[in-house]
Amino acid sequence: MPELAEVAFACSKWDAGLGKKVIGVFTHPTSRVYRDESRDSFVELLYKSTLLSSHTHGKQMLFKFSGNIFIGLHLGMTGKLILGPKNYKQQKHDALVIIQSQNSLVFQDPRQFGRIRIHKEKNLPSWWRNLPPSIIGKNFSSEILESAIYRHKRKPIKALLLDQRYFPGIGNWMADEILWRSMLNPAKLCGKITDSEINKLFNEILFVARGAMKSIGVKGGDPPKTWLFHKRWNNGNLCPKTKTALVRETIGGRTTCWAPAVQS
């Protein structure tokens, strides 16, 4: 599930725990989401602390607890945040369960591609401080897109859009949505992209990112019904705008859905 707006919506699921004290912590004994951390530090640091605020940046989440404690969380491919009851019953793939008097805050991740970190210090952790400009923030600019394109002339544009150093939050379906709206062939090498195409691409990045936040980010669920999103998951569908054939093939290492008749 988790790209920009889905991450924002997932993050909001723990909102019920804001201002509430932690009365119990469970950490999965083997899950790979703890590859950077000791499980014990989660129990030691979180117990009796209070969840103060939550934030997202692209696909990254930050939860701030009392006592200068920060949790960083990434959902990977199959991670989920769940709001459970106070007597929530542990599931097989629960990586972290934070129990509060009214609710349980659950991070579940069967494939364990997600990641969780913890940090106790006055200032924000460096893994949060050093994130690139958000694609829905003031500091994102066409210069960022342009310089990325100039730097990676031999890379397909689809692969570039997935690079979180430049476009934090864009994932596989958003990249396809953006390229479809930009009428660009996903396999086109960055070196072949013209200035006017860059301009169009920049505007469509903003359109898709903001449109996703307005729909999915707020309500959960799916983006507007006119989007490519709804046609991309299986073979044989038609382009929502032109009714030409959609194809699905691997480009930039990922399954890509596009309309060859209108994307060049």
Added chain:
DNA sequence: ATACCTGTTTCCCG
């Protein structure tokens, strides 16, 4: 059974 998967990191090559 077999293939596929909304993500990232690591390793290898040029």
Added chain:
DNA sequence: CCGGGAAACAGGTA
């Protein structure tokens, strides 16, 4: 050193 691509990570689902 850098850029680019494939493999690996692991389990659920069709």
